[in-house]
Amino acid sequence: MSTESKITKLLAGICLNYGTSLQTIVRQFGIKASTPELEQMIDELHDRGYVHSIEKSPKGIFAQITSEGNEKAKDLLEYAVA
Numbered sequence: 001m002s003t004e005s006k007i008t009k010l011l012a013g014i015c016l017n018y019g020t021s022l023q024t025i026v027r028q029f030g031i032k033a034s035t036p037e038l039e040q041m042i043d044e045l046h047d048r049g050y051v052h053s054i055e056k057s058p059k060g061i062f063a064q065i066t067s068e069g070n071e072k073a074k075d076l077l078e079y080a081v082a
Helices: 003-016 022-028 035-047 067-081
Strands: 051-057 060-065
Touching: 003 022, 003 035, 003 060, 003 067, 022 035, 022 060, 035 051, 035 060, 060 067
Parallel strands: none
Antiparallel strands: 051 060
8 A cells, every 4th residue: 555545544534534643553554664664654644734733642643634634634534436
């Protein structure tokens, strides 16, 4: 799976799983990613303006989706089910 595909699935996962750690989201969505790779993906989503308030703790990595990220995720999900 390409990095762009992983980032897209991660964004959809964040949209659908508010307050869930990114490690849990990648497991649920079948995304194979190490913690450093996950950090790179969330940094990319932050740079694109799709997430904010990135929090790294012993419990995992957490991020809040922005309104722009929510719209992008909705578009992706609508496309996936169409």
